[in-house]
Amino acid sequence: MSDLNHVLETKTLSSPEDFEGFSRTFHEYKATNDLRLGTLEKGGKVDVLTTEKMQRLDTELDARKRAMDRLELKQARPALDGGVRQVSSPEHKNAFETYVRRGDESALRVIETKAHTIGSASDGGYLVPPELEREIGQRLAQISPIRNIASVRQVSGSVLKKPYSIKGPSVGWVSEAEIRPQTDGSKLAELQFPTMELYAMPAATSSLLDDGAVDVEQWISTEVETAFAEQEGKAFITGDGINKPRGFLTYDVVDESAWAWGKLGSLSTGVAGKFPVADASDVLLDTIYALKAGYRQNGKWVMNRKTQAEIRKLKDRDGNYLWTPPATPGTQASLLGFGLVEAEDMPDIADKATPIAFGDFARGYLVVDRTGVRVLRDPYSAKPYVLFYTTKRVGGGVQDFDAIKLLKFAA
Incomplete structure (x- = not known):
């Protein structure tokens, strides 16, 4: 288990605090990806540090999301007795x-x-x-x-x-007084x-x-x-x-x-x-x-998770990211307006x-x-x-x- 996963799993943060951390990480991820895309559009080569930072932020986003999911699941556990x-x-x-x-x-x-x-x-x-x-x-x-x-x-x-x-059964239109023929x-x-x-x-x-x-x-x-x-x-x-x-x-x-x-x-x-x-x-x-x-x-x-990491990098023709993070704690991320299940x-x-x-x-x-x-x-x-x-x-x-x-x- 990575140090990041260990830290996130052992924290006792409230759900809003976890969610704020997730949102901050995603904003940093978008800024880094914008820099990467801008370099590629100009015909340049993305440096190793930017690539490594993207990979680290990908891992951090996944870890934070899993930590929030575990917290939600723990809080939702009903009492048996x-x-x-x-x-x-x-x-x-x-x-x-x-x-x-x-x-x-x-x-x-x-x-x-x-x-x-x-x-x-x-x-x-x-x-x-x-x-x-x-x-x-x-x-x-x-x-x-x-x-x-x-x-x-x-x-x-x-x-x-x-x-x-x-x-399906055969159907048809008839007038009020017309004989109804037998249908298949x-x-x-x-x-x-x-x-x-x-x-x-x-x-x-x-x-x-x-x-x-x-x-x-x-x-x-x-x-x-x-x-x-x-x-x-x-x-x-x-x-x-x-x-x-x-x-x-x-x-x-x-x-x-x-x-x-x-x-x-x-x-x-x-x-x-x-x-x-x-x-x-x-x-x-x-x-x-x-x-x-x-x-x-x-x-x-x-x-x-790996496919979702590729999806996060994509934009539409207007420059908007296709992947949208959860709007509130306990909700799903979405892709083009539809919920995404990992x-x-x-x-x-x-x-x-x-x-x-x-x-x-x-x-x-x-x-x-x-x-x-x-x-x-x-x-x-x-x-x-x-x-x-x-x-x-x-x-x-x-x-x-x-x-x-x-x-x-x-x-």
Whole structure:
């Protein structure tokens, strides 16, 4: 970890102070980039010190943004044992805590038997209380970039089957007294979204479990959220659909002019592995307007940190920067007026790569959560530690192929 990251992560600044620091850094970044561009326009060569300063400011902007995001996430953490939330099942909560701390599963067995839970054998673990399941779900929505902008649906089965119309029903105009001719029915096909098992395995010491002041539900939630979010984030983008969700970049990609259902449309920059030297903003505008108006109003950009660093340098024909920093603490940066979501699992800029996506992900991508998070206590495999094999089932895939467009860096 760099010294800058360490300083930013250990500061206890308030959100407004962090935001002011971010804004100052961006103004310095713009001034340095203006100097760089001015030198290039005059046919000069950018000196090494200016290049190094740009790289340092890029790193500082990213670090400050991550620090603000972590602060916002920490402040948004809801309490599990107080506040306005009321525990709907104190019996389940107490039984689960007894199981986690001492391994006594008798009370949980009774509860799951009463609920007619299938598959609750002792070697399969036990369902966490509903409050903890909601907590994990809320935290995943906050820190998993694609889940945060996609549609999320809970199911009780292993597969969600969603019909869609290949050809809508035939319609026509008739007068008030005219006979209505019979119309052709719509043709339906089906998308399937199976749920796959996602797991994390936090470890605890005996002293932690013996400490009555430790909220074990909060501890499990904190331990598994990052592991779940990292694995989900990667799968929703590049997952192959085998024992994991299918990522939107794994579907067939065709030129926008040849788009068809079941494929994602793409536009090209016109230059292999980079933006065009002149009028790079035109390429981004073409990507925006490749979306129909109904999708465009809720459009979001998705790219990784390195691609965003390249975007920050771009200006339009009037000399205005295309990338705009967050207007207030807790909000997103924007690109040409549309929110920008940073997803580190998006590919880097390279020849024929698609490192930038734009679309209405709420309509375009579906995340499917199967109800229930299960925990299996294992005190034997890693003595003297106790492992908690925590699993949830999740699936995902594109549900509307017209709602997401890709920008390919190709000639």
